[in-house]
Amino acid sequence: MQAVNFLRMLKTGNMLRSTHSLFLIKKLRLSSVLFRNSSVGVKGEPAKPNIQTSVPGPKSQQLLEELSSLQQTGSVQLFADYDKCIGNYFVDADGNTFLDAFTQISSIPIGYNHPKLMEAFKDEHYLKELVNRPALGVFPSLSWPEMLKNVLMSVAPSGLNCVATMMCGSCSNENAYKSVFMWYRNKDRGGKMDFTPEEMESCMINQPPGAPSLSILSFKGGFHGRTFGALSTTRSKAIHKLDCPAFDWPVAPFPRYKYPLDQHQRENCEEDQKCLEQVEEVIQKYHKKGIPVAGMIVEPIQAEGGDNEASPDFFKNLQKICKKNGIALIIDEVQTGCGPTGKMWCHEHFNLPSPPDIVTFSKKMLTGGFYFSEEFKPLHPYRVFNTWMGDPGKLILLKQVLTVIKNDNLICQTQETGKYLKEGLHQLENEYPNIINSVRGRGTFLAYNAPTTELRDKINNTLKKNGVLSGVCGEKTIRIRPALIFEKKHAEIYLDTLRNIFKEF
Amino acid sequence: MQAVNFLRMLKTGNMLRSTHSLFLIKKLRLSSVLFRNSSVGVKGEPAKPNIQTSVPGPKSQQLLEELSSLQQTGSVQLFADYDKCIGNYFVDADGNTFLDAFTQISSIPIGYNHPKLMEAFKDEHYLKELVNRPALGVFPSLSWPEMLKNVLMSVAPSGLNCVATMMCGSCSNENAYKSVFMWYRNKDRGGKMDFTPEEMESCMINQPPGAPSLSILSFKGGFHGRTFGALSTTRSKAIHKLDCPAFDWPVAPFPRYKYPLDQHQRENCEEDQKCLEQVEEVIQKYHKKGIPVAGMIVEPIQAEGGDNEASPDFFKNLQKICKKNGIALIIDEVQTGCGPTGKMWCHEHFNLPSPPDIVTFSKKMLTGGFYFSEEFKPLHPYRVFNTWMGDPGKLILLKQVLTVIKNDNLICQTQETGKYLKEGLHQLENEYPNIINSVRGRGTFLAYNAPTTELRDKINNTLKKNGVLSGVCGEKTIRIRPALIFEKKHAEIYLDTLRNIFKEF
Structure with missing residues (x-):
């Protein structure tokens, strides 16, 4: 639980930034509200299913x-x-x-x-926010900063103080990858703002150093979307990937546990170890190959790939490997986020000693997007950008959703x-x-x-x-x-x- | 104009499919409505700008x-x-x-x-379509087929009888590219439905033949979005591309005209010729390089790249080159589509002898998506797919927009x-x-x-x-x-x- 995690972090001194602790305190307050006991029904629901024709009829x-x-x-x-x-x-x-x-x-x-949800747009102000969909990166509404704070940041994963809205899960991951590559290359440049003429020219013909040979590591069975960057990290089923060119990016095994868990602790622990070793091996392999791993993306529970779960220890060790190798850790909470696992974010179950670098979301959150820590904010404008950059109409609905989650x-x-x-x-x-x-x-x-x-x-x-x-x-x-x-x-x-x-x- | 195009096509026998002609006849009827003379003002508009503070204030x-x-x-x-x-x-x-x-x-x-637009969701039915956003590829609303027909297909480019909705311009282009690659590989397989075991296995590690070495050709100055597939075809500015890995895909020059056009006809005609020759050269080069061109994407007017226009002859010749080389022609109407050029679709200005293969849209259309001809419909399900596949809420607004365009x-x-x-x-x-x-x-x-x-x-x-x-x-x-x-x-x-x-x- 977050409270435990919080205390543990206080003890181990892992919580260096005051902003991080402030967020945790806020979150604890929210959790105490979220975890009150109660139960509410849904008015007007039928008592049970009712099938009257063949299916499909x-x-x-x-x-x-x-x-x-x-x-x-x-x-x-x-x-x-x-x-x-x-x-x-x-x-x-x-x-x-x-x-x-x-x-x-x-x-x-x-x-x-x-x-x-049905009353979300009754107030004309919200209806206007819906029908006048702005280019959020250029002319956002005067309500936008407050909406981001009061809606999206009110449920931000601990320690992640920044957020970008997007359109769907795929483009959330794509833009998370872009943020990671920019962060990685920025480290290479020692934080210098300027690009070299060689970088400027080579990127226009899709060649290094401007378009660098860098990679995102993903896991066998992982699903992260279907646009070309996301699809290069999706490893769940051939039907999604066949005929589509893909980047030469590394894949590592994800644990496959034996059930019931309590009868197979030794085997599953060994499975964790085996997978972690191969993660390290594949990182070295791609480093030698000249396509270093800049980021790693992982679902807290692999969904599309077969609902494969892994232990908190596995994820803690993944984070260690990332930190050791200067790799950004992206947690893909597109399917697990917004409560279904019994926490707002599934990775809260893992008690990671420090926050992941980026957490992506979509689906139940109604808007795509990703939370990220300050160091992943691009140095220049127009780097993580598109015409719409999300949709205020979806945040208005999400605001209602979060209110219902809390109140009920x-x-x-x-x-x-x-x-x-x-x-x-x-x-x-x-x-x-x-x-x-x-x-x-x-x-x-x-x-x-x-x-x-x-x-x-x-x-x-x-x-x-x-x-x-x-x-x-x-x-x-x-x-x-x-x-x-x-x-x-x-x-x-x-x-x-x-x-x-x-x-x- | 479309009418002229229609008659010309009838004469030259370029219009083979009856569906195509039916669409043209429909479109002519629409055009005659669209082109009535009239003018309407906007109620409540101020008479002129009014600046009271510094900008930004x-x-x-x-x-x-x-x-x-x-x-x-x-x-x-x-x-x-x-x-x-x-x-x-x-x-x-x-x-x-x-x-x-x-x-x-x-x-x-x-x-x-x-x-x-303000009254679009007054009817509770439409409000419900908005708040219950479905997974359109699995459980669409019973109104969905009719909405696609009455809204999106009512303004479909002549000869394109299919449509897919998406979330934004980038993912519309990404999915157009996927459709092209699947179409291209399907031709290679002689229309066989089955994939080989080798394809199934290799695609999972992002290697050919499953993840084939194929490319999309784009033009210097072109802008097609910022996700990794789209970004590999964007060639407008370095700031969009720097630090992002990109596919080794070809780029060809787009004409840069001298103005005024009527005083530089000879030079501009030569410029067209020069560019077309280089298009053919680069296609051959990438063929030899083992990364054949499966599709070509081009804006009718390059917008982000500097509002570069090209002659109808240039586009007709591009289409010829595509047909000669078995390459799909994608027209990116994300910025030009939905009327601003004085036609619903800018490529109508070119009087192409046959329809382009795919036309992508977003922005003024409020929903992303692409029109395509029957042969680009994937053979298998889940190939051009994602959770939402668009948003009925946007089509409800688009319906109002198209009504206003027609009535006014x-x-x-x-x-x-x-x-x-x-x-x-x-x-x-x-x-x-x-x-x-x-x-x-x-x-x-x-x-x-x-x-x-x-x-x-x-x-x-x-x-x-x-x-x-x-x-x-x-x-x-x-x-x-x-x-x-x-x-x-x-x-x-x-x-x-x-x-x-x-x-x-």
Whole structure:
């Protein structure tokens, strides 16, 4: 917990900058609010799922045909009736009602049509901030500095005092990488502001030294987006990467644990060690190859790659390796951020002795962006820049989301719901060890495996046909990604539906 | 004009697909509506700029200090009071009123606080589409296919029957490049759906053949965004590219014309020829180098690079070269799209004998995205994909924008205002040849040069201090980028202010 981390840091003297400690104190105050006990329901939610047609039903199928004339639609599952969706329940075009434990690839923080979101633009001032979308890097609104402070900085990870807003997860990571490369080259230049004529000329033809041979290290199974820089660090599935040119950047293994964790401590500890050794090896290899590693990006829990978790010790050692080698540590909290793991940021679970250098976010945060420490602020303007640089309309919605999280104690509720749900899943893996294994995760950010991809897909499809939306990831994994308003009663429906399916198998 | 193009194509038999002709007929119908004569004013606009403090004033300066604690703010010019901005007029935090001929880097289509935008979310259905932002590639709204058809496809460039929505200009280009690489490799595979095991494995370590050595050709002075793929094709200024690793992709020269055009026809024609020859040479060079060119991206008018225009003949020949070499032609209409050049899409000015392969957009379109022809639709799902894939909230606003453009004949008005403004600028270059030269552009998408960067910056700053916002680009250029509601009376203020400045110099 942050409080423990804070005290530990005070003792070990790891907290040098007063700004850092001020932020921690602020955060502790917030945490004490967030962790009060309580529970709230969602008004107007149905009691349970209700499936009336085949899934997808005839209307969804007809809409799919229409959409297919305009674009590739092989990934589309259902068409939503957003007028009717409510809280944890998703209603499709055919009038079927699903309990949503996937929430638009984990991007709906407080459920559908939350009254606080519906009233976000009632005040004309906010509506004007929405429709007059500015070029934030040139003509921001007079409310913008205050909005950044009161909204985004109110939940900033401890020790990170700067923030940049972006459009989505991919471009948040891309711009984090750019910040890292600029920081790295700035160190090479000894902090000198000027670029050499050779740098200025060579960068225009995409050659070193202006466009340097530097790299970002990522992990096998990692997912960091699909634009070319981000995609060069994504290592989850071939289908995302095939046919796209990529940078020659290094990849290192990420731990693959045996479950249950408490019965495999020795093996998993060895797995950590093996992976950490290879991280160091690959850093040396790319240094020798003339493509030094400037930054490392890692998810606190690999999501798209199969919900692979790693121990706090693993992450602490990663940070040590980064510091030893002058490498920036980027934590990608695009999917884990904003509460689902039972903390605002998943890396808070690791009690890192000092803050990571950059933390990127998107999805539940509604806006893309990244937090960073002062030394990653570029020396020159127009370096981390684009026309929009985010969207005030999304911050207005996020403000409402954070208010609801605080007032309804949703972080606390997520811890409790998650505990209940995880225990239920453990019980199922005891009852049906041939169907489900490797239950894992934090908060409601949970997952389990099936023995084969085929069975995994069958379980997920059957869940859907029975009115429960869940997601898949990796090779054999089903992931659970509900909104933060997911309660014990919703978890019960999820577990009961799963048990009924297993009984049939 | 499109009508002429249409008839010419019918004669030359260049129009093979019936869908293409259907789209043209639709577009002609739209054009006849768009080009009716009329003029409308903006209710509540002030009569002229009004500057009451230094620029930036004390409040803007104080806000800048606040914002600077959170991020690099060297590019920030003024803080806006969006509650008070109206139509063509921008009001800053200090109460200064500016005529806005830059419009947030050309991204405000119909001025500030347009009543049609203010009422866009009055209907609760639309508000719900805004606050329940879906993962469009998985659970789109039941209104989505219709919205794509009625909004985006209603203004699609002739012959392009598919569309993908994205978040911004950079990621639109990035995903256009991905589509091109997939199309190119698909041709190599003879349309076979399967990937080889070697491709599947090599792509995961960023190596060929899975991550192939292929390239996108771009032009000196071109600007296509700042994420790593887009940035590898951006060639406008070193400050954007320095310290960022880049792909070894080819660059070719873009014509630099002498002005006035009618006095330099021979030289400019030779300039076209010289550039086209080098395009062919560089394609061969990269072919030999083992990094074949799969796609070419070009702006119809290079904006960020200095408002460099090229002749319709140049573009027709580029297309010929692409077809000859099996290269996809991407037209980047991020800044030129949505009317400012006096046509919906600037490339309509070129009367290309067949449609370009892909047209990318963002800015005035409010949503990023790209139009493409059927053959660029990926064979597999999850290939051009991300969590959000655009934002229905932006399409709801765009729908209002397109309605206003049509009802108020704004394309026609832009042609007329542009003609008046350009004539005025020509007059100024006759009167003050030592201060202003090379007046150029289409519609209100106009630009002029100063003899030096210093004088250019001085002119632009003095314009601002006198209540007129304009932009700079390239080395010596001032660009004019008003909203589509810019009228003759606004052009008069721009010209008068400029004349008064020149008188003082």
